Amino acid sequence: MDFNDTKEQAMFRAKVKSWLTANAQAKRQGLMAGTQEDRYQQAVDWYHKRYDAGFSCLTWPKEYGGQGLSQMYQVIWNQEVSHYGEPDEYFVIGIGNCGPALMTFASEEQKQTLLPRMARADDIWCQLFSEPGAGSDVAGLSTKAEKTGDEWKINGQKIWTSGAQYSRYGVILTRTDLEVSKYRGLTMFMIDLKQPGVEVKPIKQIDGGSHFNEVFFNDAVIPDNYRLGKVNEGWGAALMVLMNERLANATAAPDGFEDFLNWAKASDIDGVPASQDPIVRDKLATWYAQHAGVEATTFRMITAVAKGGVPGAEGSLGKLVGASMNQEIANFVIQQLDAGGQLTGDESTPLDGHFQSAMLMAPGIRLAGGTDEIMRNIIAEQVLGLPQEPRADKGIPYKDIPSGNTGA
């Protein structure tokens, strides 16, 4: 066991540091300011700049826009960039989820043309899995793909698709057989979203933003060579995407700790430094232990992946701990501020209203990428191997399973 950088890693870290010093914006007040469009554009610019300097998708092979380095280098990058105010994880869904799916299933030519463009944010990608009637139980989805000649016709609706309004492409999971059990009738594709059969409608979130969308498919067309994996073997392919999502989440999901620490160091409560307040100190201890624990667990997971393992269900742990912690931290800090803690976007609120925004985003983070309850089920059943709950949908053809609202 060794937590220090190797010589090569140390050299890489130094190179990253000096590049970031020259090129990245410092963490600053007002990062949350500006419109959603402003922030999107900022992210695109950052991804261009980072790619052109050779710091994008470090673990991807060079011919696909990466650097062919091990996960450890990605960790080094993440650690260093986290000291800056750049939107380094903005397109994590495309790169973290869709990227590996293409890597495994797309043709060589597709990989060479599409992946570098994804890495540079020349094309934005989204993940089209969840549907109105199928979220936690995503295998219960109903969007249909029907084959005619060399093409597939897509009809149905997706929902909660993050970033669809900016996306050129998506990875979509569809139903291709209604007669077999639900896991066996799914097929995965990539889809070009800029076509007449696709309509994207942003959904307003509780924080007033609209990052996620409804996406409607009305005879949308997918060529058969956009299929990812075999027909009716989409569930296995989707699991791979979801597993990568958990790995991406484990390293990218905010747990709020850095901001809490910054607040504690920089703020006063009733004229006394927050860092001297016993209640704050107690919370620092609790949350640091969790934060550090998740980080170290992630390293253990990365080590296992580096030795050839696949990212396992253990990745659920970081997401489960971090998402709730993020919410508890926001609530705690607001409760230290008296009535002024209710103000949003006020220059007098600590970290420029960060905790108020976090308070409003936090419930979504607990849901996205699998809810708290689903994370616990995964840990209990897949990690610990506990007996599964009796399954109401087992062995029943897809079309006979009650789903969605009112079970219709």
Next chain:
Amino acid sequence: MNFEFSDDQKLIQDQARQFLAEHSPLTATRGVMDGQTAYDSHLWKSIVDLGWTATAIHEQYGGLGLGSLELCVIAQELGRSLTPIPFFSTIYLAAQIIQQHGNEQQKQRLLPSIAAGETIVCLASSELAGQHLFKAKQTQYSNRRLSGKKIAVLDGVKADYAIVSATDTNKKHSLYLVNLHQADIQRTLTPSIDSSRPLSSIEFINAVAEPLGANDTASAILTEAFDRAAVFTSFEQLGGCEASMQMGINYTKQRFAFGRSVASFQAIKHIFADMYVAIELARSNAYFAAWALSVNDKKLPLAAATARVSAIDAYYFCSKENIEVHGGMGFTWEFDCHLYYKRAQLLSSIIGSSRWWREQLVSRLLDE
């Protein structure tokens, strides 16, 4: 021992509930949230007609002279329906402060018109995020004039009067009454988590003011006023908790995943069981505080702090888990879950936040 509301009080509650179910839909709350108005004046007028603003004001000042218990049951229903009216500022706080500490002239001038719903009064005391309002002493009073800036004032945009804490030339911290319809005042609407009950900042630039209550008693009066308001608020919070839990139960019963109703998963049932426990503890603590308030028992300070701490915790829990059990739908603007989540935040902070009340609870407990 009789730990229950009377039949008359229950009747008032039932009527309030029916009235609000019909006349205070959440679309009214959303109207204010979307910034169309500062409060729903139409609803305000109807609850005035029902006598709610007059409930706990003495008869000699145009009120109904009922006790605080009647106000508690009304508060619970207002909390359930998130009714967007300036009841908190004007009735729980201002009317109580004026009735307890105003001079005869002030009482006669203000209480009848508060009871009649014609005057809205806000409390302007906070000056800085991260500072308890009792420590906010930058606002200056001298020679019947007041200068300084107050923040996070509930109903400040539309109020007719403000009760303002300020420091005089002898460094004494006292309350003052300020007519807000004068030139030397600037009010600015400030965005906040729960915009269905807007907050504003108020800047006083040498504005005319008159003392309210004895000199050097700002903290004493507010401590007592907050104890009373904490009891009413805990009933509002209770109403909000019940509504959140009911929403979650209704939704998960009809939502299916993995071939069965989401409400049938034990993980989800346990969330509701935890909500229930939090609500019942908050309810019992609120009832005890209501009793202590109604007979002015010496246990009131501890009881009020206890009710407030459990209500803050219960509402935060119920409103956030209501979003969770809704899945993605709970995170949308369109569904109503966030209205409760945001109101839970506002009510947790507005008369001193959780931090201050926990400290109050402990020091009062240790002093017993």
